Amino acid sequence: MEVSEIIVTVLGIIMLIPTLASITRFDQWWVRGFDFPRIQISLLLISVLIAYILTVDVNNGWEISLVLLLIFSIFYQAIRIFPYTTLAKKTVQSFSGDDSKNHISILVSNVLTTNTNYDKLISLVKTKKPDLLLTLETDKKWESELEVLETEYKYSVKIPLENLYGMHLYSKLELKNIKVKYLIDDEIPSIHGHAILPNGHPIKIHCLHPKPPSPSEDLTSTNRDAELLFVGRDVKKDQETVVVLGDLNDVAWSRTTRLFQKISGLMDPRLGRGFFNTFHTKYFILRWPLDHVFHTSDFTLVEIERLKSIGSDHFPMYIKLNHEPRAEYFQELPEEADEEEEEWAEEKINNGHPTATDV
Secondary structure, rough: OOHHHHHHHHHHHHHHHHHHHHHOOOHHHHHHHHHHOOOHHHHHHHHHHHHHHHHOOOOOOOHHHHHHHHHHHHHHHHHHHHHHHOOOOOOOOOOOOOHHHHHEEEEEEEEEOOOOOHHHOOOOOOEEEEOOOEEEOOHHHHHHHHHHHOOOOOOOEOOOOOOOOOOOEEEEEEEEEEEEEOOOOOOOOEEEEEEOOOOEEEEEEEEEEOOOEEOOOOEHHHHHHHHHHHHHHHHHHHHHOOOEEEEOHHHHOOOHHHHHHHHHHHHHOOOOOOOOOOOOOOOOOOOOEEEEEEEEEEEEEEEEEEEOOOOOEEEEEEEEEEEOOOHHHOOOOOOOHHHHHHHHHHHHHHHHOOOOOOO
């Protein structure tokens, strides 16, 4: 076997690892890390497959098996990301009309604590005029700089922290029953309560920013998964109009996020509309969607947009929804979790050792 054949064969075997890791339920950070760059992995798999076919004279069982495994891996990755392409079916229907009393607009921005471009975010808020502004990684300095917004945003929840998990919620809509909770980790806050639409309808909101699985943050995805699934279970139990928003440190197509949707019944407006990759702003070829807004089926979509950079490592996300109760009768809901998935979710939640009984 020539050197070139050895190289492409080794590359082919290596490129099977991400798919194998994704199929498993191991929660070590390096295993779950393969959930993120599915687009990039797909492109690499295609490149390696082409190189292998062009380099190796595929004529025995081993070589044919490797080709088939690479093809399987490409299809596996493609199936995960296809729903987020514009070729797929939109599950959340678009709204057309001018009755704004049923609208709620949301801007989510992980500002990056060390970022000092305060004016860029403030300018963006003044341009988009969201009803809710959720900022993540905000500390005392950011809180001070954002005070200029409080004339228009009369309701706020402030949790300034220096540990990269500070969180601030600013609202034009009346906020009620607001609770700050530490669901899994006593250093990681979340905000829960109700925002009241102009028509008087209450929307339960859950603002989240769990730790990512990484060598510098959390060696496993257990706590992140537990927090997300804990909230998902509560959403299903409450049966209210709900919006879940924040930097979930997970991608839309991961096993955990898909299970979260199955358990909660919440919808993702990005399906059929695009990836809306929000991280990382500086690396075009290394981007994936970490910032999310999920909602119950009684909403239709007015607008969704990834906004321009404010100097953070995350792009802000903007979404405007229309509360439309009859929509739940004509929109396609996520499939429900089966018994095995329900048990796995409960196991994940218990392994995360939740410090709260509900949200």
